[in-house]
């Protein structure tokens with residue numbers, strides 16, 4: 595599986611309820627030029643979630659057909675549902691020089707690292723287990739049973755935090771957001787050889803005339 599590209603692929607993962615989506619949405623507002631990859635999932639929509647904006651909600655049979663057809667760059671079962679990232683969407687955006695952000699779990703992150711070793715991965719930790727539970731319950735989007743399952747699974751997810759390039763503790767929201775922005779900005783300022791925008795500017799500055 596190869597992914598030739600000029601944009602950067604960012605991965606953000608976290609145990610459910612740590613605040614990953616809230617952080618990513620705030621990051622995207624402040625750092626234009628990053629495209630969020632919308633995943634496919636067999637999970638039913640939560641109230642207010644829209645097809646194509648939050649996820650492409652699909653039936654299990656359709657998801658399995660897409661897996662068989664090689665639609666996904668990575669896919670995984672998470673908390674009893676299936677999730678996958680569209681290969682074509684990500685590849686097209688990267689080739690256009692766009693930076694792409696994947697909000698996926700640690701299993702998907704491991705698959706992406708194999709396909710694209712220069713991706714940049716960030717794991718978000720909650721400040722404590724008590725706060726993780728407070729946030730999951732406070733969000734009010736899931737049943738008690740789903741919350742219990744996600745809390746149980748969080749230990750197994752946190753055990754993979756060390757595989758990521760960066761770890762951010764989402765205690766005070768603005769501090770965590772500053773940390774995430776600093777990572778993105780530093781990566782985007784890498785040398786012109788790795789960044790299409792910089793390569794184009796260097797070519798322009800070196801041009802005669």
Ligand SMILES: Nc1ncnc2c1ncn2[C@@H]1O[C@H](COP(=O)(O)OP(=O)(O)OP(=O)(O)O)[C@@H](O)[C@H]1O
Pocket residue numbers: 608609610611612613614615616617729730732733764765766767768770
């Ligand atoms: N730093 C923070 N302090 C307090 N509350 C927060 C903080 N960050 C996020 N939250 C709140 O925690 C709840 C969970 O956040 P969010 O939905 O972003 O989690 P998530 O990691 O994306 O979870 P999931 O993987 O289940 O989608 C939300 O109600 C959000 O407003």
Ligand SMILES: Nc1nc2c(ncn2[C@@H]2O[C@H](COP(=O)(O)O)[C@@H](O)[C@H]2O)c(=O)[nH]1
Pocket residue numbers: 607608609610633634637668669670672673677678679697698699700701702703
């Ligand atoms: N491996 C993948 N994981 C994904 C993808 N899209 C979302 N996720 C992760 O699933 C859990 C649960 O998400 P939720 O929306 O049901 O709360 C969370 O960790 C997401 O990051 C994907 O395409 N691949």
